[in-house]
Amino acid sequence: xxxxxxxxxxxxxxxxxxxxxxxxxxxxxxxxxxxxxxxxxxxxxxxxxxxxxxxxxxxxxxxxxxxxxxxxxxxxxxxxxxxxxxxxxxxxxxxxxxxxxxxxxxxxxxxxxxxxxxxxxxxxxxxxxxxxxxxxxxxxxxxxxxxxxxxxxxxxxxxxxxxxxxxxxxxxxxxxxxxxxxxxxxxxxxxxxxxxxxxxxxxxxxxxxxxxxxxxxxxxxxxxxxxxxxxxxxxxxxxxxxxxxxxxxxxxxxxxxxxxxxxxxxxxxxxxxxxxxxxxxxxxxxxxxxxxxxxxx
Amino acid sequence: xxxxxxxxxxxxxxxxxxxxxxxxxxxxxxxxxxxxxxxxxxxxxxxxxxxxxxxxxxxxxxxxxxxxxxxxxxxxxxxxxxxxxxxxxxxxxxxxxxxxxxxxxxxxxxxxxxxxxxxxxxxxxxxxxxxxxxxxxxxxxxxxxxxxxxxxxxxxxxxxxxxxxxxxxxxxxxxxxxxxxxxxxxxxxxxxxxxxxxxxxxxxxxxxxxxxxxxxxxxxxxxxxxxxxxxxxxxxxxxxxxxxxxxxxxxxxxxxxxxxxxxxxxxx
Amino acid sequence: xxxxxxxxxxxxxxxxxxxxxxxxxxxxxxxxxxxxxxxxxxxxxxxxxxxxxxxxxxxxxxxxxxxxxxxxxxxxxxxxxxxxxxxxxxxxxxxxxxxxxxxxxxxxxxxxxxxxxxxxxxxxxxxxxxxxxxxxxxxxxxxxxxxxxxxxxxxxxxxxxxxxxxxxxxxxxxxxxxxxxxxxxxxxxxxxxxxxxxxxxxxxxxxxxxxxxxxxxxxxxxxxxxxxxxxxxxxxxxxxxxxxxxxxxxxxxxxxxxxxxxxxx
Numbered sequence: 001x002x003x004x005x006x007x008x009x010x011x012x013x014x015x016x017x018x019x020x021x022x023x024x025x026x027x028x029x030x031x032x033x034x035x036x037x038x039x040x041x042x043x044x045x046x047x048x049x050x051x052x053x054x055x056x057x058x059x060x061x062x063x064x065x066x067x068x069x070x071x072x073x074x075x076x077x078x079x080x081x082x083x084x085x086x087x088x089x090x091x092x093x094x095x096x097x098x099x100x101x102x103x104x105x106x107x108x109x110x111x112x113x114x115x116x117x118x119x120x121x122x123x124x125x126x127x128x129x130x131x132x133x134x135x136x137x138x139x140x141x142x143x144x145x146x147x148x149x150x151x152x153x154x155x156x157x158x159x160x161x162x163x164x165x166x167x168x169x170x171x172x173x174x175x176x177x178x179x180x181x182x183x184x185x186x187x188x189x190x191x192x193x194x195x196x197x198x199x200x201x202x203x204x205x206x207x208x209x210x211x212x213x214x215x216x217x218x219x220x221x222x223x224x225x226x227x228x229x230x231x232x233x234x235x236x237x238x239x240x241x242x243x244x245x246x247x248x249x250x251x252x253x254x255x256x257x258x259x260x261x262x263x264x265x266x267x268x269x270x271x272x273x274x275x276x277x278x279x280x281x282x283x284x285x286x287x288x289x290x291x292x293x294x295x296x297x
Numbered sequence: 298x299x300x301x302x303x304x305x306x307x308x309x310x311x312x313x314x315x316x317x318x319x320x321x322x323x324x325x326x327x328x329x330x331x332x333x334x335x336x337x338x339x340x341x342x343x344x345x346x347x348x349x350x351x352x353x354x355x356x357x358x359x360x361x362x363x364x365x366x367x368x369x370x371x372x373x374x375x376x377x378x379x380x381x382x383x384x385x386x387x388x389x390x391x392x393x394x395x396x397x398x399x400x401x402x403x404x405x406x407x408x409x410x411x412x413x414x415x416x417x418x419x420x421x422x423x424x425x426x427x428x429x430x431x432x433x434x435x436x437x438x439x440x441x442x443x444x445x446x447x448x449x450x451x452x453x454x455x456x457x458x459x460x461x462x463x464x465x466x467x468x469x470x471x472x473x474x475x476x477x478x479x480x481x482x483x484x485x486x487x488x489x490x491x492x493x494x495x496x497x498x499x500x501x502x503x504x505x506x507x508x509x510x511x512x513x514x515x516x517x518x519x520x521x522x523x524x525x526x527x528x529x530x531x532x533x534x535x536x537x538x539x540x541x542x543x544x545x546x547x548x549x550x551x552x553x554x555x556x557x558x559x560x561x562x563x564x565x
Numbered sequence: 566x567x568x569x570x571x572x573x574x575x576x577x578x579x580x581x582x583x584x585x586x587x588x589x590x591x592x593x594x595x596x597x598x599x600x601x602x603x604x605x606x607x608x609x610x611x612x613x614x615x616x617x618x619x620x621x622x623x624x625x626x627x628x629x630x631x632x633x634x635x636x637x638x639x640x641x642x643x644x645x646x647x648x649x650x651x652x653x654x655x656x657x658x659x660x661x662x663x664x665x666x667x668x669x670x671x672x673x674x675x676x677x678x679x680x681x682x683x684x685x686x687x688x689x690x691x692x693x694x695x696x697x698x699x700x701x702x703x704x705x706x707x708x709x710x711x712x713x714x715x716x717x718x719x720x721x722x723x724x725x726x727x728x729x730x731x732x733x734x735x736x737x738x739x740x741x742x743x744x745x746x747x748x749x750x751x752x753x754x755x756x757x758x759x760x761x762x763x764x765x766x767x768x769x770x771x772x773x774x775x776x777x778x779x780x781x782x783x784x785x786x787x788x789x790x791x792x793x794x795x796x797x798x799x800x801x802x803x804x805x806x807x808x809x810x811x812x813x814x815x816x817x818x819x820x821x822x823x824x825x826x827x828x829x830x
Contacts, residue, residue, distance in 0.1 A: 022730040036697045134758065135760040138789075231789055232792050259666065272663045
């Protein structure tokens, strides 16, 4: 019955060694991923913080001449990214206006009619949308809006592309949040004689508010940094532009423009830093909301 | 509640002559100062079935898991006191080595779903990286399945997955898996609580047969089961070993009023 | 409705190209916009896309898998795991164009320094940056799946005397394997559709790449580069490229989701 012999105890040591080695390798690999992250953040902050002054937010992007002049005088390149900030706000805002109602309705539908052919179809389509590369959405918005509607590049076209992009995240979070709400709550409202649509609007949606708004904010943060679809739709503009049928700038588009103009390269870092800060703040906001407003069932 | 420290001279605790396993003043906590079991001392006799009973939350599973150090899978656990196996301190043996001397069967049958019946039986060898010849493997599989009375039912389906078996068959497969490595002690954590009465009866018969070669410690929620098959019984209540004795004696003349209350169905 | 619309739009938009070149569009390696001798073939870009994405997946695997094991099995709770989790959230939040900048200003010089490639651009550089971009996708799904492996199976293995590594090898990987696979398929789809960082790093050469350090181009980055000024056949060919991209990522996504659903059911 005694199976402990010298060979197996040697083997045991080997196995324990293997086990330890594996955990060490795993932990090392897991945390190596921090290096690129730190490197990116370090680079942005180190090179970008100099540009961040008040005028960086209030002035539009400089043209090449201004930049060359400033450089020749060893000054910081003047101007800012006001056109990009305004453009991003307009484009993302409009995208949200399109995507939020549509996403809410689809999400409610999926959670209420959780089975059936139609539901499966809708779910399938949402899955598909989620996987579409953003550049393809740019092509779509070009064909749908740029050519027939605004006959030229426009902020509206950019919004359409981005709205399709944020839709799946809103649908998913709405569906999942509503599904978590116990059915007794719905039944309680219905048993009070509240009509169905009012039950959804006045009981279910407010109860699921934190989950849904988290989804919306994450959706916004996902599209705020998108560049590729905007290159095919909003194009970019050197001035602040409030007309949605006209080309418009956006912060990521400005980064791209600065990148392509050797004289403006110094501005990349400030613009990227601002963009990154916006996205991180949105993520933090989403986290805070989902923590603070968590409804206890 | 006042906790009474039971020492070995207490007449509610039976003394075992030369026990195979000795639990000495053991307390186990899953974190913090709250102990799930407190100051348990008991000896376990070789080739007997020892049943551990008690209402849920009394610490019987914790005690069982402490015996093969499975409680350590939760990172925050700590313990006081000790356990010896054949005189050796189990907390000085590597848990990996300990666990092949002390096998375990769980509440719900849990054959590995990605392995065939055959591979499930020799899983201990496979997991421990021990290379066996084909003939040795065949022999171990047949012997272990014979031991649990599953050989005739499964010999034509050895290379199918174990998950198509009935619950009772799956549980016997899990017992075979624990036996294949020839452990000295087998721990069973409410092994029949998920099974129907017929399957339960089969497992009970099996355990009685197995005690010839193994020492069995059985946690059970079912008093009838303890009465039917165990030689010794422990009764635990809120982390404390209240009474430990010969099963027949304990069921007829319990010494502690809490044991009596439990056995007569006042709580549980 | 919308997806059908998207698909229809892309198909209609690419009809002229397929009329002109037939399926030769997919297999031809010639991309020539010179008027009169116009000829468009997608092959160099399909190869470029697949090469970059597969290489990125290979780079990302050890890291994403380690993170998944870390979060799904070894340290499910605690300080370390929340640090790692926020790290991954941050990585996921960085815009593609910023990754491109980092690749250009940090990775490219290293590649040149190491002598892997004279200019520092190319398939290898893009794949390296892509690998970091898809870590969050591959690791978060895999972590979830690893976390779902029933604890009673793990306990059974421990009770037989297995070490943690042996439990990972013999219980977690066989049981979570298909789900982990799905996670990496979805990450692969991400890599294929990724545009900006690749555009900035791959070198935008319209020839079929011959080795891993060669310059190349991907379907997504070709669209980004040439769509603005495109007309006629070139325009429809780029739309057709979008259609191809849509179909490939759609299929990958479906496979991934189907495996996932089977796993959670």
